[in-house]
Amino acid sequence: RNKRRLVSSDSEDEPCKKMTLYYHDILYEAVPSNETANATSSAATLPTAMSNATYFGMLVVFDDPVTESKALPVVAEDVAARAQGFYFYNGKAKFNAWFAMSLVFNSTGCRGTLNLMGADLMDQKTRDISVVGGTGDFFMALGVATLRTDATEGFFYFRLQMDIKLYQCYL
Amino acid sequence: RNKRRLVSSDSEDEPCKKMTLYYHDILYEAVPSNETANATSSAATLPTAMSNATYFGMLVVFDDPVTESKALPVVAEDVAARAQGFYFYNGKAKFNAWFAMSLVFNSTGCRGTLNLMGADLMDQKTRDISVVGGTGDFFMALGVATLRTDATEGFFYFRLQMDIKLYQCYL
């Protein structure tokens, strides 16, 4: 591998790298009973008594597929990355969430991870979280990921569109 | 909006931005029974058997108000930001904690988030955690937040003073 050098974009209109990916979450506790084998996430805690109508306190651990198109992956090659991390609900009067995760890329074209963290403000059409670090092909990445809810099915499936823009890259 | 450019302070005495804010946590499980409606945080897990006297393992999810003065907010305009995230106790012989959260600013003067993470070393008068990223008006922020315990009431209320200093800003 040629030596990589730090590239720092000083303008928010010019990320040094950008990509759009789709995150799919299939929650074990809510999926139809004959589809539990398809689940990719599961609740490690129950909602608390303070506000269980908005699932306050429910923490979900996930190893979710991430794709380049909106469709759920059918074969392994459809999976661009795996999203590994957790989210929890933290809204008292309405649904709200918080995320921390790694996007793990493991294909011949791309190997490395992006680490993300931030507030998933579910009542906003778009909301930004931070890219706080990266490894491998994404060594020392910093940036922003814009999330939007792309689809939901009951409580057991949702898909997020993630527009990822890096402003520090080693290229 | 004018194009913002990266400003990186190379001296720790000269942050590119600084602010002092107060974080208020009102814990549902510990608040007097006639005041549960005032609670803004709740425990998602119980302390473990290893050291329940110091609450080891108790993880609290929060959507707490953050103010510019020490007083609890009375009207919506008193709330400078909401702190959304979690903390847990991780001290075996004494109380100790760890935090990850987003400060969510949503007023006409300020819209965006700051993402923070680090060790809340409760036995130290002051302790520093990291600002690991930011979005919106705090796009690509990096810095340090100095925490100090400003007040406590039993187990159900504490207030932290947060001195936030950013050393990377887009201005």
Add this chain to the structure above:
Amino acid sequence: RNKRRLVSSDSEDEPCKKMTLYYHDILYEAVPSNETANATSSAATLPTAMSNATYFGMLVVFDDPVTESKALPVVAEDVAARAQGFYFYNGKAKFNAWFAMSLVFNSTGCRGTLNLMGADLMDQKTRDISVVGGTGDFFMALGVATLRTDATEGFFYFRLQMDIKLYQCYL
């Protein structure tokens, strides 16, 4: 203290600081019954029904010793730092984990914290997580930590070798 200035390495072969440390985890729920006093970590949640053979969803809170050599610490001076944070298992078909923690240094030679986060890909011989921030002597640190499993004993003890490389330092 002399004024520190930002040093940013633009080459991944030349970190501005590097160190190798060993992380020791002794899990309370799995340790032999006459050794529970030695435990330094404890599970805040149980594995979920989705995949309890791989402990999916089990979240462990820790205040673990970190040493410069592979040996468990015997006296206080053997402890280079404490690792304070959490990990959880998130593998459905095989063991996999995710970490967020602070390395807390508190000796005469070194005071400060490093904040780390990322995917602990347990089936890989080495795997990288991000250094997302630092405080004190590690003020504004950014970098990468390479993890490898150095030893395991049943389910109650594992040791990780951590090769930490910083690419942004204030020196």
